[in-house]
Amino acid sequence: MKGVSFHHALTVREELCQGCTRCMRNCPTEAIRLFHGKAHVHPDKCIDCGQCMDACPFDAIVIEQDDFEKIFSYNYRVAILPSVFIGQFADDIPERYIYKSLLDIGFNEVYEAEFGVDILQTIGNRFSTYADDKPVISSYCPAIVRLIQIKYPTLVKHINLLRPPVEITAMYIRKKLLDRGIDPKDIGIFYVTPCAAKIAQIKSPEQQKPEDIFTGVINLDYIYNLVQSNISKNKKILEEISSDLPIPPLTPDAGLWSLTTGESSTVSGRTLAIDEIHNVIDFLEKLENDEVKNLDFLELRACAGGCAGGVLNPGNRFLAKERLFHRSQSMKEITLEQEAMICMQASYLQHYIKRDRIEAKAVFQLDEDISKALEKLENYQKVVNALPGIDCGLCGAPTCSALAEDISKGIADITQCAVLKLRRTDDNLAIKKVWGNSLEPHQP
């Protein structure tokens, strides 16, 4: 197991953080602690799921992105959008307006990320899975992959090693442009991300390579604003100038891929789709206990509704989903001409279709040395029994057990517990009305 930290896209802006503890209490991996009234994220435990950002009422948690102006350092600029981007716009804005605006703001070509699904289906005749153990777990959501790496080491072998469709799309486009004779230095391929996890994945040193898949990443809300203002300014002429604009190819299956059940419904056998990170955690506990039998494939997504629930999406996720379903009804299968174009790149892509093996990361260990870890564990047990067990968060840790863990590691002190202190004072009658007279530790 490696101890290397992940690349992270989420950062706390200390000047805005009020220390309200909401992010800390919402973090599914207990990665956040409060120091001097500000939230601090533990880099080994953060999986970039974005729950903290969603919970923050002060916009103090932000997702890093590349400067949009960076795209103009490249002569040939490609935007790769998640399908859910289209779902962010009001229904009376036609898709062609959106595509035309993306060209207007500076891109030469636009593709939907899920086109990679069509590429994979075309070159493999089906959606393939590569994993050592069943049920195979989808590798589509990077926050889920990281969650399993840090919290469920025994399940790492279930993760599908198929490269995510978004990377296949980017590799396909880059190869096509190179074949056209465009200088590699002139090609800029930018992903428009609906969440933090996808940025973190793209920027991770352990991923990327095959000729550097993405040149940069721009947040979906940023591009949404540029497109929306272009549409507002040019509404009158957009009808005419976008009338014969070709819409990038995408099949109905691919168009719905990023929504809950979008992937699982195309895989054969018994499948299950679970969305929202806490639901996923509950389920993975069961799977790790070997309580789940006879399933072949699991589609697990960190956000409710799949990518429609991405934290950077400005729109309503249910409306976005409805729009994608509605448009999928008029989407067509891949034409023979498109199929031929994909097949020309098949041998190149097949070479990279599998990603590197995924390693577990031991971030919950109390000590490298097992005897010392055991000692700390005994200490942890004692402390956890002494704490009130109400998870109030006033100590700066999300739960009493998290504080106990920090104490056993020597990075926190039991005097941080405000409830123990209050219970020991005789004169605080108002508090005693709430919590009773008992000085007894709780029984877990």
Added chain:
Amino acid sequence: MDKRYAIPSGDFTHAGQASSEIKRLLKQLNIPPKIIKRVVVSLYEAEVNVVAHSLGGEVLCSIDSEHIKITVSDRGPGIPDVGLAMSEGYSTASQEVREMGFGAGMGLPNMRNNSDEMDIKTSPEGTSIFMNISFKEN
């Protein structure tokens, strides 16, 4: 370190509590994933056995730096034919238990396959199963 868990008879909703907690502790000790999996499977099967077949009992887990020793004891009625119970697919589980998705007859064989050492003592007064799993990967 010792951890003790009471297991009431017939309460399937809480079967798996001991294995879940032990699993968390083993991760804190950075035990290799393969070994954690073996402990969890053995312990979970043992818990379900006590819930499904006995009048109630308890699990005692003793953890040191080299292994985990698990002792599962119940208050009867005992296993009539241990040899038969150890064969895969043999089950005495009631229809009710099977309908809940348990009782496939893999309990004892699974426990044996996943532990380094296993010993069963049974009489009508109760059954006691001892398992030892080493933390060293072989």
